[in-house]
Ligand SMILES: Nc1ncnc2c1ncn2[C@@H]1O[C@H](COP(=O)(O)OP(=O)(O)OP(=O)(O)O)[C@@H](O)[C@H]1O
Ligand SMILES: Nc1ncnc2c1ncn2[C@@H]1O[C@H](COP(=O)(O)OP(=O)(O)OP(=O)(O)O)[C@@H](O)[C@H]1O
Ligand SMILES: [Mg+2]
């Protein structure tokens with residue numbers, strides 16, 4: 001079972017869009033997938049078409065010790081979702097519980113069976129939720145958009161990883177996904193080249209191109225495959241799923 | 252002195268890009284401006300060309316009670332910046348201090364003189380830093396990008412405001428700024444129309460168009476006015492500054 005956190009404390013780089021569509025792409029390729037919405041804003045949950053005003057999910061798992069099997073919902077063929085849940089925001093504001101609060105997700109995932117991939121959508125911050133994701137994951141997927149602030153965010157994130165992995169003596173495999181990629185922008189190509197220079201062998205091969213249908217589909221509670229199965233977005237995320245399965249990277 | 256927080260817990264909607272360029276636009280129009288970087292990621296600070304690896308700023312103000320005048324730097328004519336400071340991330344992780352921790356920025360701003368506008372760039376989350384911004388501000392500027400998740404973020408933010416304002420019996424004036432606006436996308440126009448329906452009289456008149464130079468300028472430590480003074484980005488932010496000064500909204 002591969003457990004991957006989709007993580008970048010920079011906002012709006014496509015963490016949720018990537019989790020939503022990559023999860024469905026993997027399921028369409030026959031992988032058994034569990035997607036987890038770890039963002040109190042519950043955008044992944046909404047993207048799948050689940051009503052966020054009344055749902056319970058990973059909030060009950062982290063705060064009440066519930067089993068994941070109790071709250072996950074089957075959202076597509078071979079694809080389950082553990083929704084964020086309306087109480088998840090409370091988790092970030094609580095201070096009690098001490099050091100073991102960072103291990104709650106890992107503990108809960110240790111009881112999950114019958115899954116090939118677990119994808120965790122993370123919020124744009126580095127608080128207790130991001131910590132739970134990182135400690136529970138053996139791999140991290142870092143979406144990076146093609147601009148300067150994204151690049152800054154990547155550098156800072158790598159610092160945070162070194163810090164935490166050093167402290168806990170735990171190593172995670174990192175993959176970078178180029179997102180919101182404007183093929184004709186010089187800035188996008190410069191950012192990609194910089195990332196390749198710093199992370200050789202870690203950039204997944206397929207960049208996700210900027211395509212409006214990727215921004216439209218969540219508004220209908222659909223993944224790109226239901227909304228516009230022949231679009232660039234669908235093509236790119238299907239290829240990205242292959243890259244992840246086979247470890248295909250840019251040279 | 253108008254104190255405005257640039258706020259939206261949704262990531263990547265242009266909070267920093269707006270604070271950077273609107274602050275400079277107002278200063279170019281003769282207003283005396285103080286910009287405050289309240290995001291531990293320090294992107295506003297970097298956008299102005301300040302070295303973020305060694306700076307101190309609002310971190311010292313909030314955590315050590317320092318005066319703003321001690322750490323603000325003059326970055327452009329009529330424009331001061333209070334940098335984030337390298338310790339600002341610690342603020343979000345501390346739990347001591349109780350309820351008065353939300354009022355620290357307001358207290359510090361009460362000692363500021365000789366400014367017409369204070370713009371506070373907020374992080375993409377709703378923790379103690381966002382609370383300080385909201386309690387210190389009489390007005391809020393909410394950048395909203397033209398897509399579904401942005402719209403969700405706006406609805407959620409409005410809920411948070413009602414909650415806090417109700418609890419504290421304090422009202423703030425709200426302005427919406429349409430950002431990253433793709434004029435030809437139906438999705439962008441639909442989002443704009445929805446916002447207008449829910450917030451009549453609150454949407455500032457000039458949408459900020461998606462223009463690559465706005466994404467490029469921070470990489471050079473420049474605002475759009477230094478980087479490409481004749482671009483759409485420069486034109487839009489100059490017009491937005493006028494909208495804000497005169498209260499010009501979409502009908
Ligand atoms: N490849 C793409 N093409 C077009 N639009 C995209 C693409 N990827 C993401 N978007 C849009 O950009 C916005 C930001 O993406 P998304 O919400 O997935 O980022 P995020 O990193 O999860 O943001 P946050 O930090 O707020 O959680 C969304 O409205 C999304 O629909
Ligand atoms: N109008 C625009 N045209 C082109 N690019 C833009 C525009 N506005 C913002 N961007 C780019 O989009 C990215 C996100 O913008 P920005 O960092 O200002 O958003 P933010 O809301 O401050 O993000 P965060 O939530 O991470 O603080 C940046 O790389 C920025 O350069
Ligand atoms: Mg997200």
Ligand SMILES: [Mg+2]
Pocket residue numbers: 266267268290294373374
């Ligand atoms: Mg920002």
